[in-house]
Amino acid sequence: MLEPVRITPPLTGEAVSGLRAGMRVLISGKLLTARDAAHKKMVALLEKGEELPVSLTDQIIYYVGPSPAPPGRVIGACGPTTSGRMDVYTPALLAQGLRGMIGKGFRSPEVLQALQAHHAVYFGAVGGAGALLSKCVQSARVVAYPELGPEAVYELTVSDFPAVVINDIYGGDLYRDGRRQYAVHK
Amino acid sequence: MRTLDCQIVTEVTSRLCREANFVLEPDVISALGKARDDEISTTGKDILEKLHENAAIAARDRIPICQDTGIAVVFVEVGQELRLTGGSLEEAITAGVRDGYARGFLRKSVVGDPLVRKNTGDNTPPVIHWRLVPGDRLKISVLPKGAGSENMSALKMLKPAEGLEGAKQFILDTVSAAGPNPCPPLVVGVGIGGTMEKAALLAKEALLRPVGAKNPDPELAALEDALVASINQLGIGPMGLGGRVTALAVHVLVFPTHIASLPVAVNLNCHAVRHKTAVL
Structure with missing residues (x-):
């Protein structure tokens, strides 16, 4: 197995062009978090022609709703949530320069097309590894929508956060190709 | 009294x-260990290794x-x-x-x-x-x-003529359509028979059986083995990234039903199948 590729956001178009479906990555630096509620608010602002509360240019959004941080800890368990719930909002954010997303599960055909059109990638993190992934988070601070509680937009500082490229800018799709590779046809 | x-x-x-939420059951840990040994995809093995590590950290540090x-x-x-x-x-x-x-x-x-x-x-x-x-x-x-696996669960009222083959196909189709979303490798709870709500309840109850424990009914045990084999040929693998371990186990519960009915419920659970029991 190839060594993981190291990634440090902001993620440029050039960095993204080197990523292919199936590559393992280790991300160090800043990630933004957002789930359904924050996506809805951001897209509503864009529809009114207003500015987003945080710049998404060359940023990576991690789809996560952490469990509460116990005293003395930066964050609780923080594995990926199902990305498909964000699909309806995603193309609008990609048009704003969003360069990457981390989550788990299928994306819609519209999102896959938008990834190619806007040169962005979709990463998968290990679902249900919330305790392990919490160890990669060094700090967490709210940067938008504090009223949403665990669904607020956080800026996480992460170190060696492990993920896999699911969808690249060339139409590569690990969910499709990985399954084809290992399926047994009768 | x-x-x-x-x-x-x-x-x-x-x-x-x-x-x-903090401590995986021993049967789940050992099923994940067996999955890691059986998986032929290196990416899949890597995921299963991370799940082991996750379970150890969760139990030690009391993080969910x-x-x-x-x-x-x-x-x-x-x-x-x-x-x-x-x-x-x-x-x-x-x-x-x-x-x-x-x-x-x-x-x-x-x-x-x-x-x-x-x-x-x-x-x-x-x-x-x-x-x-x-x-x-x-x-x-x-x-x-959790919602990731619950949202990919399904129930269908089959025609009795569709029989065992129809039930098997529906179970397989449900797992196939779910793909990476429910966090495979899965434990698949299946309820067959009763009424609509009884089948769903059986499917949920089936998740409580220790992973790896045989169904006491030899015919159902054979059905479960056949379903595990078919599911693992889908190629979905750990986290849907491709591999041969998509299901850790299939647990089937059955109940008598109406002459005109064949309800089949499939309740998917992620690799953790979290549960704890106490008797007072």
Whole structure:
């Protein structure tokens, strides 16, 4: 197995062009978090022609709703949530320069097309590894929508956060190709 | 007549909620170990290794296995010769869930009205399934159920003519359509027979059986083996990244049904199948 590729956001178009479906990555630096509620608010602002509360240019959004941080800890368990719930909002954010997303599960055909059109990638993190992934988070601070509680937009500082490229800018799709590779046809 | 104070029920339910979210059952750990040995995809092996590491960190540092600490599904068996004192049993269990999710720093993932969608703030109410049984004991099983796998579950009212083959195809189709979303490798709970709601309840109950334990009915045991083999040929693999271990186990429960019915329910569970049981 190839060594993981190291990634440090902001993620440029050039960095993204080197990523292919199936590559393992280790991300160090800043990630933004957002789930359904924050996506809805951001897209509503864009529809009114207003500015987003945080710049998404060359940023990576991690789809996560952490469990509460116990005293003395930066964050609780923080594995990926199902990305498909964000699909309806995603193309609008990609048009704003969003360069990457981390989550788990299928994306819609519209999102896959938008990834190619806007040169962005979709990463998968290990679902249900919330305790392990919490160890990669060094700090967490709210940067938008504090009223949403665990669904607020956080800026996480992460170190060696492990993920896999699911969808690249060339139409590569690990969910499709990985399954084809290992399926047994009768 | 034996008596039991509801305060004890609250304390035990609270503990079960926390333990289920922090500590994987030994049968699940060993099933994940076997999966790691069996998986031929290196990416899949790497994922299974990370899940092992995750379980160790969660138990050691008391961090939830997964941030989706679930809606609490509680199976309760009440011995008919047991007298409960000091309040309502349902309220005692609900109070236990409230306390466990607060004290364990577990995520509060329950919204009140499903259409208005305002968080209840304390992860209540739980979904409680009751059964009255002989004896003077109280058995409580807490199964925190995350939405990732619950949302990919399905139920179908088959025509009796579709029979066993129809049921197998529906189970396979459900797992296939779910792909990476329910966090495979899965434990697949299947309920066949009864009525619509009975089949769904059987499918959920089937998730409580220890992973790797054989179905006592030899024909159902053979069906389960055949289903595991077919599912693992789909190629979905750990986290859907491709591989040969898509299901850790399939657990089937059956119940008599109407001459004109063949309900089949498939309740998917992620690799953690979190649950804890206590007998009081």
